[in-house]
Amino acid sequence: MLDEIGEMPLDMQTKLLRVVQEGVITRIGSSKSIPVDVRIIAVTNRDLKKEVEAGRFRKDLYYRLNVLPLFLPPLRERKKDIPLLIQYFVKNIGQKLNKKEPVISEEYLKKMINYNWPGNIRELENLVELIVNTGSIPSGYFTGENCDNEVLVDISDDCLKLDYMEKEHIIKVLKKFKGNITHSAEALGIRRNTLYSKIKKYNIQI
Template identity: 90%
Template sequence: MLDEIGEMPLDMQTKLLRVVQEGVITRIGSSKSIPVDVRIIAVTNRDLKKEVEAGRFRKDLYYRLNVLPLYLPPLRERKKDIPILIQYFVKSIAQKLNKKEPAILKEYLKKMINYNWPGNIRELENLVELIVNTGSIPADYFTEENCDNEVLVDISDDCLKLDYVEKEHVIKVLKKFEGNITHSAAALGIRRNTLYSKIKKYEIEI
């Protein structure tokens, strides 16, 4: 499975395209082609059509990968799944860490269902792991601001731009995790190097 395929550099996209088209790979430092028979599952949170139009993603690779597209709605659009996922993560994480399964109070469960989960499944899994490890939830994790849809009071042109919203959200998450890149990236549902790129792009001071 290829996670965050939309973040792949163009030179690597070219190499992947060769693998998909010809069904062969070449080891580093070797000139011998090795045949492979694999099924590729690619995941992204980006609109790849727009990435193609912007020249950031190869058109030929897009059509090669876009054989059976599946759209998974964000967690905030499928609230009924949250209790089931919490139960699953509590059980699996507790077993993995050899810890007792904690009981989550109804008041916190309600907050977890109402929360918008900007980091989607990864953020939920991270929080459950924190609960299993410490037996508690950070006091300020679920705030009124987080549980309600955000409203932009200032509707100037800058505030309407996607980059502006992304920058503000990245800053907000970094503050929540006190600049911890690993936790912030996991909450955002992206890789560490992707987060570093966004920090550089938006000139965010940690």
Template identity: 45%
Template sequence: MKTRGRVLLIDDDPGIRDAGFQVLSREGYEVELAGTAEEARRLISDYEFDVILLDLKLPGAEGLELLREIREEDPQSQVVVITAYGTVEVAVSAMKLGAADFLQKPFSPQELRLAVAKALEKKRLTLENLYLRQTLEERVGRTEFIGRSPAIKRVLERAELAAQTDSTVLLTGESGTGKGLLARKIHEMSPRREGPFVAVDCGTLVPTLFESELFGHVKGAFTGATSHKVGKFELAHGGTIFFDEIGNISPDIQAKLLKAVEEKEISPVGSHRIVRVDVRIIAATNKDLREEVRAGRFREDLYFRLNVISIHLPPLRERREDIPLLAEYFLKRYAEKHGKPVHGISPEVIEAFLRYSWPGNVRELENTIERLVVFARRPVIGPEDLYFAGFESEGAEPEPEEDLSLEEVEKRHILRVLRACQGNKTLAAQKLGIDRKTLREKLKRWGLAG
């Protein structure tokens, strides 16, 4: 059964420990008890607690000093101090050291429940704020998952069914097909939608810091670790963690990730504390992980753990009917972003898009539309804008030149040379063996003079 959180009650009075255990266990908390400072230190070094209830008058221990130690060892835990000598001075001192709340003996079961619930909510809000700060830039300008083709409809149907479970999902497909967007959509359709969505880019993280990014670290764990760091797994608690391009992680990290996936427990770098995490895992790759397993570059047991539900995203060239819809969406988005009065794309440009192979998939189409918007000189983007935007037509399915007029062949050759010269008409004229005036007249006749 899922617990509401892990609580440590530190008090030398057996009656208070027993009563507290009964009250909090009935509320669904996982409760550990300590009667001495030594027991408390041992438990705190081995486990992470969401809330710690600390009696400030323990035999042979200075309560405020122990509070300072707890905050140093586990800054994310919320400490509620307990004392029978609840003076204002003690309360102020405890709060200055980071205590979340203050309970004075004798306290009722209701007061205990309320103090723990408030402290747990404070921890949730603290982690949520940390998560939001770390992902604010990622959320800005996020693209929707667009598509009406039969291939995309099948993908979305599988995603919707997968979202209703807590099973691990593996997304496969070429770079730029939208695996990250689909991962977020699965999260937003799932019962975990109110929890965080934390993305880990396995392709850009420095290998030596990967473990710290995933599991966090304690102060002094390695050179440069000047403070505690909360890892991605802990940030994703209650939500979804997404591993993008998971095929790039090293074998030693694969082993540690396997343990975290299987046991839903992690340990920060430099610490033996066990942190329990409740996360849903989605992974994505542009590699054939089965081939990576056969080549010995990816662990077979981790592959099977990740590949519970598999969803393949087709490349854009296999869903060409979505190109006009995507182009229209990106046009509107970037016209607004750049403040350009551009509201349409000519049929000729759409036709060129439909012939192109799009090796960079949706991401390449998006970048192309943004460049077209930036360089557009008219409200409707036309063929004359393509070479200014650097649109490469080499990937298009070629039209046989014997079916073209002589003028069309000349036009295409001149435009290829212009693109190669990055729009420099003087240089292009030299390469073509004509003067600049003749080139300008030809471009003007074709409606391409700028």
């Protein structure tokens, strides 16, 4: 499956087109063509027709991929799917990270169901991953705490990004342990050098 095919650079689109048309690939550093027999599922949240018209997506590749188009409604239009997706992500991410599955309260679950999810399933997955990783429920996610807007509606807002939530959580942990790196790293479940890297990345003042 090719996720976010609309984000693929034009030079990569040319290479993908060759694979689709000729059914062969060439490994890096090799000149030998290897035949492949695959079915391609391409996913995008962009209007590829408009991308073609704007010259950002190859027309020939578009028609090669657009054989059986499927349109999935946004998450805000299928609220009944949200609890099932949360359950799936909690279990799947918990197993992958070897973390205990967190308990999400009915009140917080109701907020998750009523939220519009401008970032769709990816935004939901990111939030669940944060909850599983930290073992805590981010209280300000739906209230607009520390954000300009009372309700978060724009996926480009910093407050919707996983990095933002991670930074805020690291700051809280560092405050709790009064800047002690060793104790903070242990509480976060990461190594000291990883915590140092994140402190540098987010420009956190200790």
